Amino acid sequence: MEEKVVGVTFPVPRWFLERILNEGKTVFVKPSTLRVKPGMKVVFYASREGQAWLGEAEVESVEFLANVGEILKKYEKELFLTPKELREYDRERAKWHSRGRRPRPWMVLKLKNIRKYPRPVKPPRFIAVSGRYIKEREYREILRKSGL
Secondary structure, eight states: OOOOEEEEEEEEEHHHHHHHHTTOOOEEEEEOOSOOOTTOEEEEEEESSSOEEEEEEEEEEEEEESSHHHHHHHHTTTBSSOHHHHHHHHHHHHHHOOTTOOOOOEEEEEEEEEEEEEEEEOOSSOOOTTOEEEEHHHHHHHHHHHTO
16 A cells, blocks of 8 residues: 655755744745645755754645746745745746746645644755655654654
């Protein structure tokens, strides 16, 4: 029997994750790479320094927006990035596009039930910028290792 996907994980620099895990920011954005649905978990992986899962949230809603202006108009106060950081991310993202391909829409995840793990958890393998899915067994193991 196929194991159920319960969540996703994305690498995010630790200082940005702090805004979600400690400062109450509830909107996470990134170019759309995975299929995310309400009720799924987002397990936050600190990229660069620390390189570990630090916490999680439940996806309350998923929205796809075409540009940064729409995101800021709707979510600026709740967003985990400042307007300046989001605009810079958008400029950097433009460099990654292959010629002739349409850019992916921005995936906007409204989060709830955010919790920081008591202990960081090192993943067994590298997590690419695009992120990856987390299945039930792996999720249970993350919770166990985190002390929850």
